Amino acid sequence: NFQWLWRDIIADRYKSFQQTQPTLDEFEAQLKMFAAFDDKFEAIEPSYSVSALSLKSATLVKCLKDLAGDWKVAYSKELHVGARARLENLSESIKNTMKRMNREVTEADIDALGYVMTTLQDVRKKQSEIELEFGPIFHTYSILDTYLPANVMDKDELDARAMLKSNWDKLSQECEKRQDVLSTKQAEYKKTLIETVNTFKKDVKSFREGYEKK
Numbered sequence: 001n002f003q004w005l006w007r008d009i010i011a012d013r014y015k016s017f018q019q020t021q022p023t024l025d026e027f028e029a030q031l032k033m034f035a036a037f038d039d040k041f042e043a044i045e046p047s048y049s050v051s052a053l054s055l056k057s058a059t060l061v062k063c064l065k066d067l068a069g070d071w072k073v074a075y076s077k078e079l080h081v082g083a084r085a086r087l088e089n090l091s092e093s094i095k096n097t098m099k100r101m102n103r104e105v106t107e108a109d110i111d112a113l114g115y116v117m118t119t120l121q122d123v124r125k126k127q128s129e130i131e132l133e134f135g136p137i138f139h140t141y142s143i144l145d146t147y148l149p150a151n152v153m154d155k156d157e158l159d160a161r162a163m164l165k166s167n168w169d170k171l172s173q174e175c176e177k178r179q180d181v182l183s184t185k186q187a188e189y190k191k192t193l194i195e196t197v198n199t200f201k202k203d204v205k206s207f208r209e210g211y212e213k214k
Contacts, residue, residue: 002037005067010074018078024139027079031147034072041065076147083140084157090133091160094167097123101171101178117182123175134165 004013017030041064044057100119105112141161144153153161 002040002064002068005037005064005071010071014075014078017075024136024143027075028143030075031072031079031143034068034075035147037068038065041068072147073149076144076149077152079140080144080148080152083137083144086133086137086140087157087160087164090130090137091164091167093130094164094171098167098171098174101175105182113182116178120175120179120182123171127172130168134168137164 020026022030041061044061097119101116101123103112103116103119105116
């Protein structure tokens with residue numbers, strides 16, 4: 001029974017489906033169902049003979065396949081919207097974290113050192129969480145490769161998808177290198193800071209003694 005193909009409104013039925021909070025597997029099952037109608041409709045006899053009449057079904061079959069295609073495209077585009085948003089958010093997060101991590105740290109800039117060290121700690125804390133996001137994103141795109149019409153994804157999206165994992169790997173590697181360098185510098189900066197404070201204390205003491213003698 002596939003009368004719902006032309007009786008139901010795609011947007012309304014999709015809204016009801018989305019309210020069930022479907023998993024990716026359930027989403028893929030819906031798309032497979034729409035795609036399977038192609039085979040079902042192809043199996044319809046091309047002509048029927050009723051008494052002296054010969055009825056051709058080619059036009060009907062094409063209409064039914066087009067309807068099933070509309071459902072498949074609509075659902076795959078909705079899935080694509082969510083996939084692209086997650087891809088863009090994660091890509092932007094990696095990009096911004098790389099900028100924060102690469103902030104220049106000079107000997108006198110303790111604030112910058114603390115800022116970068118905090119960034120490195122954040123990356124370590126979120127590493128497992130971020131890596132868990134890769135699976136659903138790549139799984140979604142593998143589904144879209146099968147059901148989403150060609151040329152829907154633009155070059156920027158394709159590039160972001162292709163570079164996502166390598167950009168994350170690069171960030172992780174850079175974090176480890178930066179951590180090693182700054183850990184050494186942190187001790188040096190602390191030593192310098194202590195020496196500066198001690199010198200300042202001596203200057204204050206000398207100034208006070210000189211002032212009291214006047």
